[in-house]
Every structure is written in structure tokens, then in C-alpha cells.
Amino acid sequence: MEDLTKDQDRKRKQPKGDRPNYQVWIIVTLLTVIFAIIYFGRSGSTKEITKKDFEEIYLRHDVQKIMVVSDRTVEVYMKKGFQKNKFYSENKNLNIDPSPFALERGPHYHFNIGNSDKFEEWLDKLNEEKRVPSSDRLPLVIENNRDSSYQFFNIAFVVLLFVGFFYLMRRMTNAGPGGQIFNIGKSKAALFDAENKVKITFADVAGLEEGKEEVREIVDFLKNPTKFTKLGGKIPKGALLVGPPGTGKTLLAKAVAGEANVPFFSLSGSDFVEMFVGVGAARVRDLFKQAKEKAPCIIFIDEVDAIGRMRGKGSMPGANDERENTLNSLLVEMDGFATDSGVIILAATNRPDILDSALLRPGRFDRMISVDKPDIVGREAIFKVHLKPLKLSTDVDAKKLAAQTPGFAGAEIANVCNEAALIAARKNKEQIDMSDFQDAVDRVIGGLEKKNKIISPEEKKIVAYHEAGHAVSGWFLEHADPLVKVSIVPRGVAALGYAQYLPKEQFLYTKEQLMDEMCMTLGGRAAEDIVFGKVSTGALSDLERITKMAYSIVTVYGMNDKIGNISFYDSKQSEYSFTKPYSESTSQTIDEEVRKLIEFCYERSKKLLSDKRNELEIVAQELLKREIIFQSDLETLIGKRPFEKQTTYQAFTSGSSEKKAEETVPQPEIPADTPPQDIK
Numbered sequence: 259m260e261d262l263t264k265d266q267d268r269k270r271k272q273p274k275g276d277r278p279n280y281q282v283w284i285i286v287t288l289l290t291v292i293f294a295i296i297y298f299g300r301s302g303s304t305k306e307i308t309k310k311d312f313e314e315i316y317l318r319h320d321v322q323k324i325m326v327v328s329d330r331t332v333e334v335y336m337k338k339g340f341q342k343n344k345f346y347s348e349n350k351n352l353n354i355d356p357s358p359f360a361l362e363r364g365p366h367y368h369f370n371i372g373n374s375d376k377f378e379e380w381l382d383k384l385n386e387e388k389r390v391p392s393s394d395r396l397p398l399v400i401e402n403n404r405d406s407s408y409q410f411f412n413i414a415f416v417v418l419l420f421v422g423f424f425y426l427m428r429r430m431t432n433a434g435p436g437g438q439i440f441n442i443g444k445s446k447a448a449l450f451d452a453e454n455k456v457k458i459t460f461a462d463v464a465g466l467e468e469g470k471e472e473v474r475e476i477v478d479f480l481k482n483p484t485k486f487t488k489l490g491g492k493i494p495k496g497a498l499l500v501g502p503p504g505t506g507k508t509l510l511a512k513a514v515a516g517e518a519n520v521p522f523f524s525l526s527g528s529d530f531v532e533m534f535v536g537v538g539a540a541r542v543r544d545l546f547k548q549a550k551e552k553a554p555c556i557i558f559i560d561e562v563d564a565i566g567r568m569r570g571k572g573s574m575p576g577a578n579d580e581r582e583n584t585l586n587s588l589l590v591e592m593d594g595f596a597t598d599s600g601v602i603i604l605a606a607t608n609r610p611d612i613l614d615s616a617l618l619r620p621g622r623f624d625r626m627i628s629v630d631k632p633d634i635v636g637r638e639a640i641f642k643v644h645l646k647p648l649k650l651s652t653d654v655d656a657k658k659l660a661a662q663t664p665g666f667a668g669a670e671i672a673n674v675c676n677e678a679a680l681i682a683a684r685k686n687k688e689q690i691d692m693s694d695f696q697d698a699v700d701r702v703i704g705g706l707e708k709k710n711k712i713i714s715p716e717e718k719k720i721v722a723y724h725e726a727g728h729a730v731s732g733w734f735l736e737h738a739d740p741l742v743k744v745s746i747v748p749r750g751v752a753a754l755g756y757a758q759y760l761p762k763e764q765f766l767y768t769k770e771q772l773m774d775e776m777c778m779t780l781g782g783r784a785a786e787d788i789v790f791g792k793v794s795t796g797a798l799s800d801l802e803r804i805t806k807m808a809y810s811i812v813t814v815y816g817m818n819d820k821i822g823n824i825s826f827y828d829s830k831q832s833e834y835s836f837t838k839p840y841s842e843s844t845s846q847t848i849d850e851e852v853r854k855l856i857e858f859c860y861e862r863s864k865k866l867l868s869d870k871r872n873e874l875e876i877v878a879q880e881l882l883k884r885e886i887i888f889q890s891d892l893e894t895l896i897g898k899r900p901f902e903k904q905t906t907y908q909a910f911t912s913g914s915s916e917k918k919a920e921e922t923v924p925q926p927e928i929p930a931d932t933p934p935q936d937i938k
Contacts (some may be wrong), residue, residue, distance in 0.1 A: 262691060287418060292418045293416040304333065305354045315352065316396075318345070325365070325399040326374045333365035340366075374400060384652030429780045437803045445595055449548075453557060456515040456522070463513045464643045465636030465668060466506055473497065473510060473628045476602060477518045480554050494624040495592060498562075500610045500627030504669030507606035510629065511558045512606065521555040527564030530584050538565065538584030546601065553600030562605040567611045568872045585614060589796075593621045631667050634660050640668050644675040659695055664761050666702075699811075703812035704749035704756045709738070713748065719882065720794055721746045726878035727785025728757045728778060730870050731863055733892060736901050737774035745886045754796065769817045776804045776859040784863040785874060802858070808852045818851050870896075897929070 296386040312334060315321060320343075323335035346352045354366055378398050435561065460470050468646040479486055479493050486493070516523040523545065530538040549555050565584045592603060605623065607613065617623065632640060637660035645656060663671065668809050677698035682690040713721075725744045739759035746755040767832040783797040816823040826839050867874055873896040880887055880895060887895075 261576065272654050281492070297427040304365050304368045305352075307334075307351060307368055307369050309371075311351050312367070312369060313384060316384070317390070319394050321396060323364075324396050325398060325401055326371070326377065327401050329374045329400075330370060330372075332369055332371055332377065334367040334369075335364035336366045357769055374398075379781060389814060414498075416647075428605040449521060455564055456512055458509070458512040459516045460513045462507055462638035462643065463506060465632035466510060466629060467636075469499070469506075469510055469627050469629050471514070473514050473604070474517070476512060476556075476604075480520050480556070480602070482517055483554075484833075493600075494602065494787060495621055496605065496623040497627055498610070498618070498623040499604065499606040499626040499627050499629050500633060500666060503608050504667035505629045505631055506668045507608075507629050508560055509668070510606050511560070511606060514556065515558070518556060521549075523555065523557045525557075525559060526559045527559055530565050531581070536580075536583065538580055539587035542584060542587040542591055549601045553715065554602075555600065556602050556604060558604040558606075560606050562617075563607045563609045563612055566605075566607070566614060566617050568614045585617070589616055589622065618888070634664075636661060637666060640671045640673070645674050648675060649681055649689050651689040653692045654690065654695065655692070658692070661694075661760065663699060664756075670702060674702055677701050700743075700745070700749070703758060704745070706749065713754065718880075720790065721783045721796065721875070722881040723878045724782040724796055725755045725757055725795075726874055726881055726883055727781040727783075727863075727867055729781075729887075729892060730874050730896070731781030731784070731866055732757075732759065734866060735774040735871060737768075737771040738778040739775070740899065741889055741892060743886065743888050744881065746881050747885050769811065769815075772807060772811055772817075773859060776807055776856070777863040779804050779807075780856075780863045781867060782858050784860060784867050785878075788864060788867055788871070789874075789878075802854060805852070808855045809848070811855065812848055812851050818855075820847060820851055869910060 288623070312332070315336075320337050320340045321334055322337045325333045325335070327333055340346060341354070343584070346354075352367075381398065384390070460474065463470060476494065483493065499510060511524070515524070517876060525545070531540050545557065549557055565581055565588065567581065567585075569579075569582045571586065571649055572668050603623070610618075610626070618626070638656050641656040641659050659674075663674065674695065675698075678690050678694040680699050681701075682694040685694075687694070725746055729741050729744045733740055739761045742758045742760045744755075744757045747882070748754050751755065779800045780797075782800055786793045786796075812818040812821055814825050814827040816825050821844075828839070840848075876895050877887070877892070880891070884891075
């Protein structure tokens with residue numbers, strides 16, 4: 259009995275082959291019947307003549323065959339090429355349509371008779387009177403079953419046409435999602451239930467402990483609702499997962515589907531969008547209708563901002579926006595008069611700022627779960643999950659990898675692990691070691707290494723001193739992020755070098771910290787100015803970053819004495835707004851203060867590097883020799899940093915309790931320096 263059950267399960271799991279396309283065969287059959295009727299039943303297309311006309315063409319010996327059909331009609335078959343004779347083309351009674359059917363096979367003419375026997379007597383009499391030679395006399399062919407064959411073809415054609423039309427319409431109505439005309443208002447949600455269960459669980463989700471706790475409570479409510487309802491609580495209507503791309507919002511929803519023993523509907527916000535008016539709202543209604551039939555259940559809408567944008571934004575005045583109709587239908591279904599407490603909505607978006615306020619209110623989305631980029635502890639947990647299926651060397655340490663990937667989201671960490679495996683396979687290694695992960699991190703941050711890129715010695719020297727300026731200035735500035743690695747190997751589209759730093763994981767920044775960051779960022783251009791007496795265009799990304807930072811200090815954070823404690827930042831302002839919340843004179847003052855701030859940081863960076871000119875030369879020469887140096891190399895070359903406080907990397911890898919400080923939000927590392935496009 260057990261073997262029989264296993265055999266049935268195996269047959270059930272076997273993939274089904276491609277189903278035959280019955281529609282094509284039905285269409286081919288109908289076309290075959292139509293052409294058969296046209297080809298074999300062409301008497302309707304022949305020309306009707308009189309008995310006298312027949313006598314005339316018969317005596318010209320152009321007739322090939324005479325056939326009596328159903329004892330009342332004579333069909334005349336002519337010899338090939340008869341239509342070329344002027345006698346037929348000029349005679350209106352005998353001139354026929356020169357179509358292939360009429361000329362090739364026949365019959366070509368027909369006329370009615372009273373009786374076949376009388377017609378046969380008349381034909382014999384004509385042969386005697388006109389003395390037609392016996393060789394030219396044609397026998398009379400009698401066919402009495404023509405009507406039955408015509409009737410059969412006509413009935414068969416009608417039956418096949420009706421059956422084919424009925425079958426095609428049935429297929430259009432009952433087919434799955436995908437452009438069928440009668441299925442256009444149906445929901446495209448994928449259903450995961452007991453037979454089609456998601457295998458991802460909360461154990462596969464790392465670094466999202468707070469988010470897991472929130473959604474785990476929803477799963478517990480569905481499994482054991484009396485635990486909560488006995489105290490008077492109500493099941494939450496919905497939860498909105500908010501966070502940057504790649505942080506694991508969809509993965510968290512998959513884990514909910516794997517943990518909950520209830521039906522799970524999954525679809526994207528774009529699945530509601532259609533070119534036809536009213537289709538989106540119809541799909542919303544159909545989705546909730548299916549969900550209520552299977553309640554309790556969960557609906558997951560990924561990228562909900564596709565239909566949840568603020569109403570009235572971006573639409574023409576007086577226009578009937580289809581997206582707004584879809585949103586209105588969703589709002590009513592989530593919390594209207596006929597709501598069902600057994601349906602929970604999960605949604606995910608990385609743009610919560612553009613969502614309609616009616617969608618975010620309690621009663622629809624009761625909870626907004628923030629899924630941010632993981633901190634250093636979360637990155638370690640994520641690395642451990644992705645390192646499990648890999649064949650690793652003993653020197654691979656998840657802690658070190660987590661410390662060397664600040665600002666990385668879960669998707670980027672997964673990409674690093676995959677790239678490391680590919681790099682190790684490319685080198686024909688049996689195991690993945692730490693150097694492969696270092697190369698993978700470089701690949702993700704800076705892009706593909708361009709080993710064959712031709713760089714002149716002068717350009718390479720400029721890049722070396724530029725990167726050395728970043729490294730030395732950051733090493734001797736207290737609040738600057740410490741260096742992790744600096745490289746002058748060309749990477750990406752146009753980057754000739756890059757420096758990777760390890761930002762402190764913290765919430766708040768003081769003006770002094772921001773100023774040190776700006777000085778470190780300007781260290782590359784300052785080094786070029788000191789060493790070569792001129793600057794290059796290689797500091798493009800540096801200038802872009804410090805300009806944004808300087809304007810933020812003056813206009814956003816209120817850290818400028820002349821402007822005062824004023825912030826001109828508006829979180830709800832549209833990105834396409836052209837209005838400024840200040841006057842032209844204030845705008846001029848802002849530009850002057852930003853220019854003064856950048857000039858002060860630049861001069862400060864130049865003075866620092868002038869004082870540390872010897873260290874700058876040492877680091878630059880080492881870069882020219884080795885192309886890549888690390889933090890440990892800097893300690894060997896120019897000594898340890900003159901500050902007692904440990905870096906985040908040192909504190910975390912050493913197991914210090916400082917890693918549990920309140921500094922938890924990572925900042926992105928300095929992007930790769932982008933040289934000018936004309937440098938080859």
C-alpha cells in the first residue's frame with residue numbers, strides 16, 4: 259500500500275507534457291471542409307445556357323463530357339483551351355468567368371431538362387440529323403447521388419462550425435491568465451496552498467529580526483486566532499513592507515507563505531494595469547472574491563506603488579484615470595462595508611512617499627514594517643545563510659566579510675557570494691578562499707577589472723597620487739572614515755581607481771564629522787595640486803559628492819551661521835517642482851556660503867597633505883608598485899592612526915562590546931573615482 263502511494267505521488271509530481279493545440283486542428287478541419295465544398299461542388303459557379311446554345315457548342319465538337327445530375331440538370335464539361343476561341347469570348351451567352359476553378363476541372367455550363375430519358379432521345383436524334391460521326395458522339399453520364407453528397411457536406415460543415423465555435427469560446431472563457439478576451443477581468447494572482455507550498459521559511463531570512471517578529475505575529479494570528487481575540491483584539495487588515503531595493507521584502511513575504519498553513523495569493527501591482535478601462539478594478543474585485551472563498555488567507559501585492567500612487571498627481575484635468583479607479587476599488591475592498599476579517603493584505607514597496615494617504619491609514623495597512631539595509635550584525639547573519647551551500651576554505655570569516663561590506667543590502671551580499679564562487683571556479687580552485695571574496699567585493703563596488711586597459715605612465719601616476727591623497731587625508735582626520743582598501747586597477751566603464759572606506763554605523767552626524775568627510779573627499783584633487791601643480795578631471799565624483807554635502811549643510815541641516823537654523827527641505831515636495839522656498843537674495847547667499855565652505859575644506863586638505871608630504875609620497879610609490887594596498891599596509895607604511903578610538907571593523911572583529919553601541923545605520927562607501935571619459 260505504501261509503495262502504491264509513493265507511485266501515485268511520483269506520477270502526480272511528474273511534469274506534464276505540452277498539451278496539444280486543439281484550436282489549430284479545429285481551424286484546419288474547418289478550412290478543409292470549406293475548400294472541399296468549393297472544389298467539389300462548383301455547379302453553382304457554372305454559367306446557365308439554353309438548349310440551343312448547347313446544341314451549337316456540341317456540334318463544334320468542343321464538349322468533353324455530358325453529365326445528367328438528379329434527372330433534371332445537365333452539366334457540360336468543355337475541352338481544355340476552349341476559352342481561347344473568339345466564338346466563346348465574343349458570345350455573351352457563352353462567355354464565362356476565367357477563374358481557375360471554372361476552367362481547369364468544370365463543369366463549365368449547365369441547363370435544365372424535364373427528364374433524362376427524353377434528353378437522351380433528343381441527343382440521339384440530334385446526332386442522326388446532323389450526321390455526327392460515331393467517334394465524336396459522347397455518352398450520357400447519369401449521376402443521381404449528387405444531392406445527398408451536397409447535403410452531407412453542408413450538414414457536416416454547419417456541425418463542425420458550431421462545434422468549433424463553441425469549443426473556442428469555452429477555451430477563451432476557462433483558460434488561465436494570459437490575454438484571453440473573456441478572461442481579461444480575472445485576477446492574475448498565483449495561489450500557493452497545501453498542494454503548491456512555498457518551501458522558504460523564517461530560517462532562510464537573516465538580518466531582518468524586527469520585520470520577522472512583526473509578520474510572525476500575523477502568521478500566529480492565522481494559526482491560533484483565539485489567543486488574540488479572547489482579549490478583544492482584532493486581526494490586522496494589512497501590513498506594508500517598506501525599504502530600499504534588495505533588502506528582502508519579497509523574501510520576507512515568501513517566508514510568510516512558507517510558514518502560514520493558509521492559502522497565499524501572490525501578484526504584482528502591475529498585474530492590475532491594463533489598457534482597457536475598468537479592467538484593473540475588475541481584477542481587484544475578482545482577487546478579493548477568490549480570497550474570501552478561501553478565507554482565512556493572505557494576499558501579497560509586490561510593488562504596490564504601481565497602483566497606489568497619490569490620486570490627482572500627474573493626471574490631466576477632467577481625465578478618468580484608470581489607475582485611480584483601480585486604487586479606489588482596492589480601498590473599498592480592503593476596508594469598506596463588505597470587508598472580510600479573514601483576508602490579510604501584505605504589500606511591498608520601496609517608494610512609500612508616493613503612496614496615497616488613504617491607502618496607508620489604519621484599517622487598511624495597520625502596520626508599516628521597515629525593512630532597512632542590515633547593520634554589521636545583520637550582514638554577518640546574511641553572509642552565514644548564503645555561505646552554507648558553498649565549498650569554503652578555512653580562512654573565510656563571515657565577520658570580516660560583514661565588516662568589509664558596509665551599506666550592502668541582502669541582494670548585494672548574495673551577489674558577492676555568487677561572484678566569489680564564479681571567480682574561484684574560473685581559477686580552477688577546489689574551495690573558495692578569502693581572496694575570492696575580496697575580488698568579488700571589488701567587482702560589486704567598482705565593476706569589472708579592466709586588465710587590458712592601456713593607461714599611460716603619466717595617467718597612472720596621477721591616479722596613484724590622487725588615491726594616495728584620499729588615503730592619507732582620511733588616515734589623519736579624526737572623524738573621517740578609515741580606509742579599508744585603495745586600488746589603482748582600472749574597473750568599470752571609466753573608473754581608473756577607487757578607494758573603499760569603512761563608514762561608522764551611526765544615526766547622527768555633527769558638523770565636524772561632515773567637514774572631515776569633505777576634506778577627505780577633496781584629498782585626491784589637493785594631492786594632484788600639491789604634487790603636479792595642476793589638477794585633472796579625475797575628481798568628478800568627488801566634486802559631485804562634496805557639492806551635495808555642502809548644500810545639505812547650508813540648506814537642509816541648518817549648520818551655517820549666516821543662513822541660520824533654517825531648513826528648506828520639504829519631504830513631500832514633488833521632484834519635478836520648480837519653485838524655491840526662498841528669495842533670489844537668499845539663493846545668492848546660499849551659493850556664496852557653499853563656495854566658502856568648499857574652499858575652506860579644500861585649503862584645509864591641502865595644508866594637511868603638505869604637512870604629510872612624506873607619507874603621501876610613500877603611499878603613492880607603494881601604489882605604483884603594488885596597485886592595491888590595504889589598511890594593514892598603511893599601518894606598516896605610515897604608522898597607526900593617531901586616534902585611540904577603535905574603528906567599527908576593529909571593534910566588531912575583535913568581539914568588543916562597542917559593536918553593540920547605538921551606531922546601527924550604515925552609510926554608503928565613497929564611490930569609485932570617475933576619471934574623464936576621454937582617458938583611455
